[in-house]
Amino acid sequence: MTHPHTHAAGRRTGTSSRHGGRSAAPVPPQIPARRGPGGRRLLGVLLLVGLLASVLPWWLGTPAGSLRSTAATVTAAGRITGLIAGYLLLVQVLMMSRLAVLERWIGGEHLGRWHRDIGATLLVTVLAHMSLILIGYADLRNQSILAEVGTLLGDYEDMVSAFVATGIMVLVGFSSVRAIRRALPYELWHLLHLSSYLILLLGFGHQFTHGAQLYKAGPVRTGWIALYLLVVAALLWGRVIAPLAFNLRYRLRVADVVAESPDTISIYLTGERLGRLAMLGGQHFRWRFLTRGCWWQSHPFSVSAAANGRWLRITVKVVGTHTADLRDLEPGTRVWAEGPSGTFTAAHRLRERALLIAGGSGITPIRAMLEELPPGAALIYRARTPADVLLNRELDWLAQERDTSVWYVIGSRDDPGPRQLMSPDGLRQLVPDVARRDVYLCGPPGLVEQSVRALRRAGVPRRQIHLATFEL
């Protein structure tokens, strides 16, 4: 991957915003109340019940003992996997509907992980469904699989679109395999991923024209269609109506763009009624800057300061074409934001004290969260060179204000100092009660993996480790 680095992200002079710019001394923020994992578990159970319910029509509709030939058995397995795939597809889309309820109960990070796992499962299930039905039907008709494909495509209504939907799903699935995804530009990957909606559309028809359980009018068919409508409604609400309401209400605009380091910028935003914006430090929005070159892209960035009622700030590392364009934003530019989302917040803590580990520009959500954590937190800030340390003056100030110990650990990952420190013993030496703390991690994947390993060996329970991953 190439990173078009900037030589100098010119510091803009003056805060020309009529909304008042950024004066420091924020209102003393409150420590947010805890949000437990109860909602997430409840939803998980509900989804499992739904999975069972989706196979129930098959179970009730199949006479016991009717699966006597291999073909019948294979076809039956094909039908079951078809029902499961249909259900998983709906769940998968629902996970990405950005409904506020889901964001609040499950959280962006977990949603992302669920989406990935369900996605892989869905792809395998759809392929299994297709192969089993093909094998089963081919066996019944005594013809080859290829001839059966021909029959299905030629004689069966809606089958062409179903095959196309499968093709898209395979494409999307493969483009999401980590190694392949890293090689693709984000924009291309995103576009490919957006085509997933076509799957919903193209795969719809064949379920009802050929689905043994869905063809007949009746409660099953009605329920299945109702599920579809529900998911589409959730999509509309979460992706269109709610963001529209949010943006009409807060009317965010760029107030100023400031260079934090040669390749990092902070964008300050102002708007209306920001005092009523419910947002937690560590959460992120998806930002769409409404300028000629940028409006069609939306990217997730965490806010790098807690809510203060007057301005928002994001701090962005310039790593791609889009982020490079952000340096040239004019004050006054309208901004379309969707969010806030994420469970990487002080509200999701399980213990009273926290250890924060940041790497490079991963400091941004942690900087915002620091304002809301109970006193006594500890922060380890890893950076390659002193120039990569961002926001250090604010950090020092917050450290004093909120009784937080901060360690800047500078150097390459293989240097003896960082290596010793990022080991189980090193962590225990630095933070003796690490096993009884929540640990918030944000940084490059290498650092995160290494830290999680070290933390686990230092005795930190997995559920106390919070990761900020906003890949989607």
Next chain:
Amino acid sequence: MRRAFLAITGLAASTTALVVLKGSPGATPVAQNVPTAQPVNPTPLGVDPSADPAAGPPTPSVAPTAPTSPKPGKTTTRPSGTKTTTKAPSAPRTTTKAPQSTNRRVTGNGFENEYGYVQVQIVVSGNRIVEAVALSLPSGGESDIHSGDVRNRYDGSGGEVVQKQNANLNTVSGATETSNSYKQSLRSAIEQAF
């Protein structure tokens, strides 16, 4: 990814389990002849007509056309496709024909064709077929339409089976396979009955 792997394995295992569970009970096609004079088990040989999806649509199989007098039983088919109650009167209310004979239900062998599974049951009174019921017909997609045609033509106490009293039925157009399987199953039922 580890969870996805677990999920896939779990789904594969449970799909297999479901298929095996459904497939096992009546592994061999046994025809059972049940005199209706006894309280009839509505699910002969474990083939549950109630669970049969093809029994779902409210086809006029029995209800509207029932001119012959020895009513063997009343089959209520609800459109939900989940529950069917086959109620047999404790004593046949025979008024005109064949007062001495009791009705027997004979289930033919099941036949699988490319569209689905076909199994026919006949009700025999003396040496006459008085009713035919398809316990299972292909379902799903267009099969439902064809199965409906087949059912309308053959089934019931006034259908072609009762009229012809043999398995040389006219093939229902558009449903050749299912017609043939119907005839095969009917033939095996007749063989067992007489």
